[in-house]
Amino acid sequence: MAVTTATTTAVAVLRDWRGWPTVLGSLWRRSLRFRTLAVTLLATSLAILITCVTMALVIQNDLFVSRKNQALEDARRAVDVAQSTLDVAEVGDDPAALADLWNTIQAGFAQNSNADQLTGIRIDADANGVRLNGFTAGLSASLLSDGLRARVVEFDDRQAWQSVALPVEGGGEVPGIIVGQQVVVPEAGPFEIYFAYDLSDADQTLVFVQRTLWIAGIGLVAIVAAISWIVLRTVSTPIIQAAETSARLASGDLAVRLEVHGEDELATLGRSFNAMADSIEAQIKELGELSMVQQRFVSDVSHELRTPLTTIRLAADMLNDQRADFDPVTARAAELMHAQVQRFETLLSDLLEISRYDAGSVQLELEATSLAHVAEDVIEQMRPLADGHGTELRLVAPGGYSPVDMDPRRVRRVLRNLIGNAIEHGEGRPIVVTVDSNQHAVAAGVRDFGLGMDPADAERVFDRFWRADPSRQRTIGGTGLGLSIALGDATLHGGTLSVWSELGAGTNFVLTLPRHGTTLDGPSPVSVEPQDSLAELGDATQPLSLTDVRREMLDGGEAP
Known part of the structure; x- marks a missing residue:
């Protein structure tokens, strides 16, 4: 069908003499x-x-x-x-x-x-x-x-x-x-x-x-x-x-080869190409097998560690609950063990999730959900942590109230991860969460005004276990897999997770989800590169409660 359509188009162009320069130019280039x-x-x-x-x-x-x-x-x-x-x-x-x-x-x-x-x-x-x-x-x-x-x-x-x-x-x-x-x-x-x-x-x-x-x-x-x-x-x-x-x-057809005839230079080229293809095919197969072994290893180890980890966690919870009866050194040890066991459990959960992504066995559980409401809930959940770091969370939601098919559990996980990273690296400055929508998509942006990153670091921010500053300690127990999992969740929805960062100006992550279908067919309603500085935001980014959001919906509604 494609060949017939292309042939028909070519014939139509040839019938029109004005199309000859285009045809000849295309032939000359190709x-x-x-x-x-x-x-x-x-x-x-x-x-x-x-x-x-x-x-x-x-x-x-x-x-x-x-x-x-x-x-x-x-x-x-x-x-x-x-x-x-x-x-x-x-x-x-x-x-x-x-x-x-x-x-x-x-x-x-x-x-x-x-x-x-x-x-x-x-x-x-x-x-x-x-x-x-x-x-x-x-x-x-x-x-x-x-x-x-x-x-x-x-x-x-x-x-x-x-x-x-x-x-x-x-x-x-x-x-x-x-x-x-x-x-x-x-x-x-x-x-x-x-x-x-x-x-x-x-x-x-x-x-x-x-x-x-x-x-x-x-x-x-x-x-x-x-x-x-x-x-x-x-x-x-x-x-x-x-x-x-x-x-x-x-394109991925590793079995294709060139036919070789004779002993001239072209035959030498064909044999060299076939040898290169054989080498590439062997290496890709080897890498694929290694990847499968690695995925199986991570999955098996994660599952096998679940049972002893459950026992260790029960013991750590019991010791942590009774730490008041211990001497100060033992009480502190019990408290640290309890915190590290929780972090270890989170790491195992992330490793299992990563192994599911690698194996291609992740499935979405779609529900008609308002992204603005999800963002409001996550902000309320993260507010105690933000208060502990002296950080103010602000929500700007001119859109995003209309329900869109998404997996709310995964979207909440993405927003929690982004807001948690912003709290950790925001240097105590306000964090602005922006939710908006257009006819093509809904989007949520998380903007902090912390140290920021240079462009080389921003390109690697979604790599597994990678940190922009290895000397910086994690303060909220991250595993180094959160952004990689967040990117997988966004891709699984057919959306994107983009980042902008600049040293001394902060970082902005934007999650964009398609409103219809599984692919984006238009621009994101939230710009990746922010247009306003913290001083210019002023009082325009006051936090909204869920009651305020619902009141705005009843008063003015939302244009889809």
């Missing part, structure tokens, strides 16, 4: 194969494009230079033949013989050259001498630029040329070149002779070469893409399999 193939194709396409363009320009230039040289050579040969004929001709002063010679020369231009069009123009038509007219054989004088004619007139022994677009029948134009040179006719003077050559065949050859280059370039890109895909598939498939296998191993 797919090594796509990223490598894209870079290879881009680099190859750029290299082939540069190569094809360079080759096309070189071929175009060479082809033009070759055709230009052929035209120049052809025109020079025709002019040389004509000039030689004119130089050896003996026409004297006979205009008719000169005209016949000029006509022969004109025919010779067409016969001795491969020019497609010709024209001849007398340079100085007004000069004295035999009058001979120019001629044209398809080449219009309008195609001759002033610069070309000026060069032909200025340099009588050199050729000049220019590229032009020659008109053809049907109104079209073809690329061409015009070559000009002087011819000196006896008794008539110099003439400008221009030969026009059609270069359309060269242009067709160039188009064919360019088309061939582009087809070859596109074919090369396709071939490189196919080769790259095959190579990448060969190389990246084992890498992808290794990534998927490592993800499965990280």
Whole structure:
């Protein structure tokens, strides 16, 4: 179902062109194969494009230079033949013989050259001498630029040329070149002779070469893409399999392994990965067995110590009840033994509770209970202890009266533990218990203004048997397991137990329980980091009695 949904979503995105950048960006970030193939194709396409363009320009230039040289050579040969004929001709002063010679020369231009069009123009038509007219054989004088004619007139022994677009029948134009040179006719003077050559065949050859280059370039890109895909598939498939296998191993599937083929580097990687997985699996199994042994040991020892501890407690209670009849030293010993037996019994109870959590055998007994009422009851229970330490307990409960499904025994234990720790470490300053609720959760915060802890100590405060200051003595008989059990109780409810602490500013614990279900889906109604100092609280945190709470509920109620 998940695969079908993802496929449908991908298809919908692909149908919308605006989703392409997102898809390509996702592929670029997540797919090594796509990223490598894209870079290879881009680099190859750029290299082939540069190569094809360079080759096309070189071929175009060479082809033009070759055709230009052929035209120049052809025109020079025709002019040389004509000039030689004119130089050896003996026409004297006979205009008719000169005209016949000029006509022969004109025919010779067409016969001795491969020019497609010709024209001849007398340079100085007004000069004295035999009058001979120019001629044209398809080449219009309008195609001759002033610069070309000026060069032909200025340099009588050199050729000049220019590229032009020659008109053809049907109104079209073809690329061409015009070559000009002087011819000196006896008794008539110099003439400008221009030969026009059609270069359309060269242009067709160039188009064919360019088309061939582009087809070859596109074919090369396709071939490189196919080769790259095959190579990448060969190389990246084992890498992808290794990534998927490592993800499965990280998720807890310890039996997964890589398939190893061959003796290359990838095969070495596969064997090393499998060896690592075997080692991890063996160590985890060993640690699991050790944990089971430890849990069983703690549970068995705790149960086994129950019977002798009961007997010892009865004896200690009897001696403690009769300590008035003993001498002072014996009476003090009986009193200390009674206190330590009680602490030992509490430690055994906590060890049994921890072993139940480790074994996963703890069950909640849910009841619809008001967290504000629970907090009020716990405060009343802890008030004698607080008075003994000179500490004032204050309750601030703007919410939390509506019943919520919870295990009241465990929640009371959490609050007793938090308030007891606050009394022990609060340095005699007031302790503020805040209860509030919102549409997602109910929460209770216990804030003291004692010594506090640094952030490193606050991160370890829920560790078993850990204390921020090992030199500090416990004054109310704690076992070192209370906060660990409290965190387990909060987690069992689907809630959280968070802590904020700062040296010299005190500590704030916040227990948050979900109002519906077993998971929190919103923020806690009580902030973990307190916003007010003790001086700013003033009289706003006066203790409320249960009667006051019920009166407020009757007067205003509580918004869920």
